[in-house]
Amino acid sequence: HQVLRVLPQSDEELQTVQELQELEHLQLDFWLAPRGLGLPVDIRVPFPSLQAVKAHLEAAGVSYSIMIQDVQALLDEERREMLRSGRQLPLNTNTFNYEAYHTIDEIYNFMDMLVAENPNLVSKLEIGRSTEDRPLYVLKFSTGGTKRPAVWIDTGIHSREWVTQASGVWFAKKIVEDHANNEGVASILETMDIFLEIVTNPDGFAFTQTTNRMWRKTRSKHPGNLCVGVDPNRNWDAGFGEAGASSSSCSETYHGPYANSEPEVKSIVDFVKSHGNIKAFVSIHSYSQLLLYPYGYTYTAVPDQQELHEVSAKAVAALSSLYGTQYKYGSIITTIYRASGGTIDWTYNQGIKYSFTFELRDTGRYGFLLPAKQIVPTAEETWLALKVIMEHARDNLY
């Protein structure tokens, strides 16, 4: 379909255009009907009628211009855009589209809306700024008290793992809903706080949206380095620089020039140390469908290995119960690979006993490019496992 624009300059021209309206078989759709001399007439012309309409106008010497070359292409593109990103700005967290992937701005806007809607439960903390000076935001869910024992959850530390940030958004809404309905995590919130960092690596996330969908690391450029970026899950001070990370800046597992060189990591380290009362720490990645506990940097088993293994078994069973998704579990080094300088190895050595890492859906069919329609089912099943961990922490405070 094309959209033609005609500007009738004489009565004869106006009549020629009006004649077109009578020719029903042409199936013309007048977006702007003939109204008078000098006023534009816009006509959507289906492809089969194009030749006839143009001939009719040309024979009468009526000039026209092609306003829209291909209406269908425009519609298709717009539809794709709408479906793809739910780009209609949501008015509140109830109209927000949880079944789509979002931009940083949309997620930050979501956070502000959530806080505005629930000022007595949710607050937003800025714990630092990224290399490219983006704010590092953490949502705090608390029903009161002073520095209550807390649970920490982070998503998106590896920017290409998009289902994790998307799940983080869903978790935030879920916490608020449970509290409002006095079910689920409402009981946990009676005695514990929850901290949730949704976009843990905003520079990387922005880069996956603008330039390279497969970007994993931060976007720091350290002096003397050939390449950009540090693997934020090799930059922690636990076996830093040992086997299981790379010393080459061009590598996806580059550990960085020194531990905590990355502000995205340092900000969490500072937060955890100054808070001093975090009892469970969960860092969320994708993909592989695994639930992992420390260590990654050494074969030595953690002292609490048996308990962590039992909690993992229970969490994985809960996750599976929803959609049958199969997870494996175990220590990082035996289940996935040797990795040094990892998040939960550091948090465990800080005394946070319940330190876990998830690798969410899937097992490789889509990998990082998980279809958006799997976001909510993934978040829902993961939440059941998270609740097991949080409840266990609450019932076994140390």
Next chain:
Amino acid sequence: RAMELPPSLFPAARAAAVALGYLRYRRGGPGRGLQLRELRSARRQDIDDVGHKYYLELELEDVLDKDRTVSCTAEVLYHLGSKSSAPDVQLTVQGELRSTEEADKEFYTRIRSLEKELVAENIPDSHGNVPPELEPILLLAWAASGYVIWQNSTENTKFHLAQVKHVKQVKRSDEDLQFDYVVLLHEMVSQEVLPWQVTLLWHPQRGARVSQCHQEPAPG
């Protein structure tokens, strides 16, 4: 002398990925996409002066026929000093795979009758979408990358196809279809995403063959 391996441990999973790559190359096509449902058991045997051999029991499914599963046993032998040669794979599928004769013929006819050579990119796209008419092209990419994965795996690697970056059909004077792919392979241990160029020939009766492949140089 072969020791039992808990399937949750990574060495077994890596061998299974090799077996799957081999199977996708040998039996994959535009109408068949095999994936691993479950690794049921694994054993490893260390053979002096030869290498490490894995014995696997796999449960597979066809993404186009998810109500059924197919069992398969596989032996994957990683040679000592494995930088030089591909692992040997032997594989037995229990029972019949669903026939794809109709779908293959339809796809073959459709592509042969295209006026302009097919070109596409980013399959799936950033959001995981695959347009339905490109699904067979993606499944052929599974076959092509299956070959690359089988040929280039070691005990220290685990590859998955991350994305088809680009695909271009090349019309031929013989009866084969030819697709020149650029695929991104994600290697789990190093976490690298590596671009590979692969030329795949396919014919409904003759199946898939890789005529050439090489890793693209990393961007600067």
